[in-house]
Amino acid sequence: MTWILMLAAVLLPVAAQADVLTGTVTTTVRAGNQPAPVVVYAEPLGGAAPAREGKPVTLSQRNKAFAPRVLGVPVGTVVSFPNDDDIFHNVFSLSPGNAFDLGLYRAGASKSRTFATPGVVRIFCNIHPQMTALVVAAPTPWVVTTGPDGAWRLDLPAGRYRLTAISERAAAVTADVAVSGATSSPPLALDESAFVAVPHTNKFGKPYPAAAYKQP
Ligand SMILES: [Cu+2]
Secondary structure, three states: OHHHHHHHHHHHHHHHOOOEEEEEOEEEOOOOOOOOOOEEEEEEOOOOOOOOOOOOEEOEEEOOEEEOOEEEEEOOEEEEEEEOOOOOEEEEEOOOOOOEEEEEEOOOOEEEEEEOOOEEEEEEOOOOOOOEEEEEEEOOOOEEEOOOOOEEEEEOOOEEEEEEEEEOOEEEEEEEEEEOOEEEOOOOEEEOOOOOOOOOOOOOOOOOOHHHHHOO
């Protein structure tokens, strides 16, 4: 019995020292606004991030909206875009390095896109201008989308990292951190108080026809 207790005494501190990084992004907003979701990712300093393909992820089209609206994924992740409405939708992006067009497709159909290039990808529907989504293809396996309160958690090996926080309404911020055991992130503060919503173009780079804004 004694040796079991001794073994436990040796093993327990190791188990309690799992390397995990937690934090809460704070966002400055204008009065009355809710902060946009934030993507946080950690790139190892002094070495390349290991290539690790992310699990396939779904970003659906439902009630004329993308769900989720904001998604952080490791570069190389396959994202499927099922049309869960009973009308046609389209999915496209004109973001440099990540432009794509899945074409028009019917209710119940699904198409997918591999995000092979790191970057911030703004995604729209060519029929419904109100449909917008943001995919951040991060150059690292350690990426997370914050909850509504800005809280986040990354399970990663001990070491030094550069953290980046990005939202669609604020300039990105970075901070360096040394992770060892349970570690708290240095502050990550975004400022979206200067954000102004501007109409985006359709997939041809032209304004949407006025009728597109009047669809029920
Ligand atoms: Cu649509």
